[in-house]
Amino acid sequence: MKTPYLTIDLDKIEHNARVIVGLCHEHGIAVTGVTKVTCGHPEVASAMLCGGVTSITDSRLENIQRLKSAGINSPFILLRVPPLSAVDEVVALTDCSLNSELDVLEGLSAAATRSGKVHDVILMVDFGDLREGIWPDDVMMFVREAINLAGIRIKGIGTNLACFGGVVPSEDNMNQLVALAKAIEHRFGITLEWISGINSSGLELVSAGKMPQCINHARIGEAILLGRETIHRKPWPDTFQDAFILHAEILELKKKPSLPVGERSKDAFGLLTEFEDKGLILRALLNVGREDIDVDGITPLDSRISVLGGSSGYLVLDATAMEDNIAVGDELTFTLNYSALLAAMTSEYVSKYTLSDRVQ
Numbered sequence: 001m002k003t004p005y006l007t008i009d010l011d012k013i014e015h016n017a018r019v020i021v022g023l024c025h026e027h028g029i030a031v032t033g034v035t036k037v038t039c040g041h042p043e044v045a046s047a048m049l050c051g052g053v054t055s056i057t058d059s060r061l062e063n064i065q066r067l068k069s070a071g072i073n074s075p076f077i078l079l080r081v082p083p084l085s086a087v088d089e090v091v092a093l094t095d096c097s098l099n100s101e102l103d104v105l106e107g108l109s110a111a112a113t114r115s116g117k118v119h120d121v122i123l124m125v126d127f128g129d130l131r132e133g134i135w136p137d138d139v140m141m142f143v144r145e146a147i148n149l150a151g152i153r154i155k156g157i158g159t160n161l162a163c164f165g166g167v168v169p170s171e172d173n174m175n176q177l178v179a180l181a182k183a184i185e186h187r188f189g190i191t192l193e194w195i196s197g198i199n200s201s202g203l204e205l206v207s208a209g210k211m212p213q214c215i216n217h218a219r220i221g222e223a224i225l226l227g228r229e230t231i232h233r234k235p236w237p238d239t240f241q242d243a244f245i246l247h248a249e250i251l252e253l254k255k256k257p258s259l260p261v262g263e264r265s266k267d268a269f270g271l272l273t274e275f276e277d278k279g280l281i282l283r284a285l286l287n288v289g290r291e292d293i294d295v296d297g298i299t300p301l302d303s304r305i306s307v308l309g310g311s312s313g314y315l316v317l318d319a320t321a322m323e324d325n326i327a328v329g330d331e332l333t334f335t336l337n338y339s340a341l342l343a344a345m346t347s348e349y350v351s352k353y354t355l356s357d358r359v360q
């Protein structure tokens with residue numbers, strides 16, 4: 001096989017989805033699968049749907065287009081707030097979008113009216129994570145305007161935490177979201193179908209039974225794909241953390257010093273790295289680099305190997321402990337964290353192969 005490549009175990013993804021969906025269902029929570037870290041990979045979306053998610057969401061219209069072209073049959077939600085310049089595409093390609101700007105809602109309203117559709121929206125509220133969302137004090141005024149827009153249905157309100165500011169979901173901020181939903185329903189006489197408060201950072205609160213009951217929708221990516229909640233990045237019980245494995249090939253294998261020789265300045269990326277003196281070590285160069293992965297986000301499956309660093313096209317490893325067991329041309333394997341997976345899925349230099357025992 002052409003190296004480097006990622007293997008994607010669809011059965012593990014389906015299993016993880018089933019575990020997370022099962023937990024959420026016990027608490028009356030519907031789950032939408034988030035495919036953005038896989039660039040809208042159709043078979044990944046399909047595995048999520050087989051595992052019980054009821055819709056798919058991605059942050060990019062290109063990815064949603066890719067999923068639809070591949071024949072994935074599901075409601076589609078746009079996860080990133082839409083660009084004002086693409087409202088027609090948003091209405092054409094998706095059933096629902098997350099929103100925080102009135103100008104954009106007006107654009108979506110015009111686009112929906114033009115195409116004779118009703119477009120669902122989830123109004124995002126910022127409870128302090130400081131990425132997207134209407135500030136809580138401004139929500140009532142926002143809804144008063146939004147509610148009159150033709151072709152737009154307010155399906156729910158939501159919030160996203162632990163993404164930019166690292167704010168932890170709590171009973172307190174989740175109760176504030178519920179209170180706001182109740183106030184909207186009361187003031188405007190509408191029913192909000194979804195109160196969407198949960199991503200992979202909210203699962204601990206759910207399993208502890210501390211998620212307020214009215215929170216009934218989750219958007220889950222990492223816990224399904226990498227089997228981790230995202231507050232402590234602990235493996236989630238009964239899920240796989242290795243559905244994605246990176247394979248790269250040894251290009252050079254040589255005993256060299258562990259310390260650079262000669263006067264030093266910064267490396268190719270403008271950094272001055274610390275080197276540890278371990279004497280002569282067996283250094284392996286692999287054909288994957290910063291263009292394809294986050295070097296700090298990969299873990300060798302063989303614990304005898306350690307990652308020393310990387311440049312755009314090389315990964316440098318200490319393979320001293322494997323001395324008699326490896327050779328140039330061998331493939332080494334790694335698990336990936338979210339940031340390394342995002343890069344590897346995006347890199348056109350990394351081939352992707354899906355594995356599944358399921359008859360497809």
Ligand SMILES: *Cc1c(COP(=O)(O)O)cnc(C)c1O
Binds near residue numbers: 230
């Ligand atoms: C990425 C994203 C998610 C999914 O987050 P995970 O931690 O991968 O579960 C949910 N909601 C929004 C708005 C996102 O951008």
